[in-house]
Each structure stands twice: as C-alpha cells, then as structure tokens.
Amino acid sequence: MNKLAKAALLAACALCPLAAYAQDTDWKSVTRYDKAAAKKQLIDRFVKYVTFDTQSSDKTSAVPSTAGQKKFAKELAKELKKYGAKNVKTDQYGIVTAEIPSNSAKNPPAVAFLAHLDTALEASGKNVKPQVHTNYQGGDIVINAEKNMVISPFNSPQLARAKGHDIITASGDTLLGADDKTGVAVIMTLVQYLYDHPEMEHGTIKIAFTPDEETGMGVEKFNVPAFGANYAYTIDGSDLGQLTDETFNAKAFTAVFNGNRAVHPGSALNSPFADNVLMASDFHTLLPRHRRPETTSGRRGFILVDSVETQGDRTEVKGIIRAFSDEEIQELVNEITRAFNTVKGIHNKGKDFSLTFTDQYKNMKSVLPEQMVTLAEVSMRQEDIPPVRTAARGGTDGSQLSFMGLPTPDLFAGMYNIHSPLEYADADVMEASLRTVLRLVSLWNTQTETPQD
Numbered sequence: 001m002n003k004l005a006k007a008a009l010l011a012a013c014a015l016c017p018l019a020a021y022a023q024d025t026d027w028k029s030v031t032r033y034d035k036a037a038a039k040k041q042l043i044d045r046f047v048k049y050v051t052f053d054t055q056s057s058d059k060t061s062a063v064p065s066t067a068g069q070k071k072f073a074k075e076l077a078k079e080l081k082k083y084g085a086k087n088v089k090t091d092q093y094g095i096v097t098a099e100i101p102s103n104s105a106k107n108p109p110a111v112a113f114l115a116h117l118d119t120a121l122e123a124s125g126k127n128v129k130p131q132v133h134t135n136y137q138g139g140d141i142v143i144n145a146e147k148n149m150v151i152s153p154f155n156s157p158q159l160a161r162a163k164g165h166d167i168i169t170a171s172g173d174t175l176l177g178a179d180d181k182t183g184v185a186v187i188m189t190l191v192q193y194l195y196d197h198p199e200m201e202h203g204t205i206k207i208a209f210t211p212d213e214e215t216g217m218g219v220e221k222f223n224v225p226a227f228g229a230n231y232a233y234t235i236d237g238s239d240l241g242q243l244t245d246e247t248f249n250a251k252a253f254t255a256v257f258n259g260n261r262a263v264h265p266g267s268a269l270n271s272p273f274a275d276n277v278l279m280a281s282d283f284h285t286l287l288p289r290h291r292r293p294e295t296t297s298g299r300r301g302f303i304l305v306d307s308v309e310t311q312g313d314r315t316e317v318k319g320i321i322r323a324f325s326d327e328e329i330q331e332l333v334n335e336i337t338r339a340f341n342t343v344k345g346i347h348n349k350g351k352d353f354s355l356t357f358t359d360q361y362k363n364m365k366s367v368l369p370e371q372m373v374t375l376a377e378v379s380m381r382q383e384d385i386p387p388v389r390t391a392a393r394g395g396t397d398g399s400q401l402s403f404m405g406l407p408t409p410d411l412f413a414g415m416y417n418i419h420s421p422l423e424y425a426d427a428d429v430m431e432a433s434l435r436t437v438l439r440l441v442s443l444w445n446t447q448t449e450t451p452q453d
C-alpha cells in the first residue's frame with residue numbers, strides 16, 4: 001500500500017475508530033483477482049446488454065416508459081438468480097432488486113449498488129451493433145466509414161489517456177447505450193465475482209436496476225424502506241476516478257400571459273388589443289443572457305426556457321433553474337421574477353398573469369455522510385486510481401434517492417460522449433470501476449459504526 005493510500009485510509013478510520021482493524025488485507029491476494037478475465041467478462045456482458053432496446057420516452061407518464069426496459073429487467077433478474085443473488089424481484093415498474101447475503105462475522109451496514117436500465121432520448125437505441133476496438137494505439141477510431149464518423153483525440157480528448165485500452169463503439173446509426181449499461185455490466189460482474197469467490201468477506205450487498213433515469217420518472221417509484229440498504233452508490237459516471245458527491249439544486253418555473261387578440265390588428269391602436277405572444281417574447285428577452293447555459297460553467301448556475309406554447313389568448317413559458325447553492329437559486333428566482341414583473345408593467349392590458357416555481361431536486365451534498373465519500377476515495381487510491389470529486393451540472397438518480405432517505409453518490413463507469421452516436425465505452429476504465437467497487441465492498445465490511453457527517 002503506498003503512503004498516500006495509507007494516509008487516506010487513516011483519515012477514514014478516524015471517523016470510525018472501531019473499524020480500524022484488518023484494513024491492510026488486500027482482497028486481490030485473497031481472491032486471486034485476474035484482471036484480463038474480469039475485463040473479458042465486462043466486455044462480453046456489455047456487448048450483450050446494448051443489444052436490448054431500452055431507450056426511454058418522454059411521451060408517456062407510464063413507468064417504465066418503454067417495453068424494452070422490462071424485457072431487459074427480466075433478463076437481469078434471471079442472471080442475478082444464476083449467480084446466487086437472493087430475494088430477486090422485478091416489480092410492476094420494471095425495477096429489479098436483489099440481495100447478496102452477508103458472509104461476514106462483523107455487522108457492517110447494508111450497502112447498495114445501482115444502475116439504470118434506460119438509454120437516452122437523443123438517438124435510437126434499437127438494433128445497436130457494438131464494435132470492439134482492441135488495444136487502441138491512438139489516432140482515429142472509425143465508427144462508420146460511409147458517414148465519415150470517427151472518434152479521435154480531437155473530438156474526444158479523453159482518448160489521449162486510453163492508449164492500450166479496448167474501446168467499444170456503436171456503428172454510427174444509434175446510441176451505444178454505455179449510459180448506463182457500463183454500470184449494469186460492472187454491477188453484474190461484481191455479483192458474479194462474489195459468487196465465484198465466496199472467500200471474500202463482505203456484508204449485505206443490495207443490488208437495484210431502475211428504469212427511466214433519463215426522464216427522471218423511474219426512481220420516483222423506488223421503495224427505499226423496502227429495499228433495506230443503509231448506503232448506496234450509483235455506477236453511472238464517466239471518466240476514471242470520477243466521484244460525484246454534489247449535484248445542482250433544481251427548480252422549474254411556469255409563466256402564463258393572457259392577452260386579447262380578438263381585436264382586428266388593423267384596428268389595434270387605442271383598443272383592448274393585448275398581445276400575449278409579445279409578452280412571452282419580452283419575458284424571454286429580459287432574462288439575463290449571462291445566466292444562460294451556454295454562458296456558464298463550473299459552479300455557476302443558469303436559467304433556461306424549455307418551451308413557449310400559445311393557444312389563442314394564452315401563452316405559457318416553461319423553464320428550469322439550476323444552481324449549486326440555495327443562495328444562487330434564490331438569486332435566479334429573483335431575476336425571473338423581476339423580468340416577469342417588468343412585463344406585467346409594460347403590458348398593462350394583459351390579464352391573469354401568473355408565475356409559479358416548483359422544486360425538482362436538491363443538491364445531494366447536504367445529506368451525504370462524508371465518510372461514505374471518503375471510503376470511495378480510499379478504495380480508488382488503494383487501486384492506484386486518483387479520485388476526482390465532481391459536482392455534476394445536472395441531477396442523478398442518486399440526488400433523488402439521497403433525499404428519499406438513501407444517501408447515494410455516484411462512481412465512474414467508463415462511458416464517454418454520452419447521448420450521441422459518438423458514444424463509446426472504455427473497457428479498461430470499466431475494469432477499474434469494478435476493482436473500485438470490490439475494494440469498496442471490502443472496506444465497508446470493516447465499518448461497524450454508523451458513518452457521521
């Protein structure tokens with residue numbers, strides 16, 4: 001164990017003094033871990049999983065939103081049973097849950113690992129044809145020669161760090177589905193690994209696969225109390241070492257403008273004519289341009305109008321607000337309110353104006369025990385992976401679960417260029433994710449006290 005790993009490990013142990021023993025046991029020496037075999041299992045699983053069409057849909061309120069997600073859920077349930085998982089269930093929403101019982105003499109907390117079944121809306125997930133590009137040595141990877149579709153270090157800078165890796169792409173006509181079938185493959189390979197290596201001591205491990213992450217609808221149906229986990233991690237991140245312990249706070253807003261367009265436009269002067277379309281346009285224009293998504297980055301939040309819909313004398317403007325702090329969220333609420341009130345003042349012939357704000361999700365950081373994040377960092381360092389704490393400019397299933405009572409940060413899974421036909425998976429990063437999770441399982445087995453913030 002290197003000095004950096006030992007120092008981080010001591011920091012984690014200080015938070016949980018009773019768990020300071022047996023920390024130097026190396027799970028790989030105990031279980032004779034074979035990196036090449038693990039990577040082959042990951043690739044074989046992943047290229048099978050992406051052939052399931054699980055693209056979600058925002059055209060329905062049903063969960064799951066597409067039949068393919070349930071089909072995939074049933075396949076995973078069968079595989080979980082094959083590798084010894086207990087209490088395997090698939091509910092009416094396509095949520096798969098399972099348990100790997102503890103074989104530990106200790107009494108550690110029950111820890112869960114989750115991934116989502118669905119793929120993004122931006123491109124088709126049907127008839128995915130995965131291509132494995134072994135031993136990448138730099139330069140372009142041709143996805144589709146006819147369409148001149150390539151990934152390269154120019155459009156995918158992370159490839160510069162992937163020399164010697166096995167890269168998996170689609171064929172140019174679809175998404176690959178790396179988001180989040182890399183995570184599903186990592187978790188299922190974890191399940192098989194624990195089945196094949198009963199000598200590896202661990203506490204109770206909970207597994208879940210959820211639908212409709214891309215629409216935000218699936219995890220709302222998740223029964224946290226019945227699941228029975230104390231802590232959880234989603235395996236739904238990107239680059240090597242990424243550890244997401246923070247997300248945006250999120251609100252939606254709806255502004256409604258009612259006018260009077262029944263007057264003939266040729267006689268509009270000095271009449272009751274009131275143009276609700278112009279009101280909505282003015283409102284959009286008055287929102288600060290320096291707080292739009294394309295003008296912000298890092299920890300600076302934004303305002304975005306999602307839709308403007310008019311029916312007769314009524315125009316409805318819908319949008320979103322994203323910011324990391326409650327203070328910045330309030331600043332952006334104030335900006336929107338000022339623009340709305342200005343429009344009301346200018347267009348005094350309008351009527352029944354309304355502006356409403358709705359909470360969507362909160363920054364998970366406020367409810368995550370620091371120790372569970374620290375343990376993830378220790379796990380990475382012990383595998384010679386530099387951890388990179390990340391604040392997601394968006395939300396995750398974990399942000400919702402954390403406020404439903406199940407603290408859930410996110411770990412890297414090896415997916416890149418997501419939501420696009422240029423999407424790819426890095427099998428070597430997937431294997432590093434698997435090692436991180438196995439190490440994390442081993443470390444959680446030493447935790448006999450409830451982590452504290």
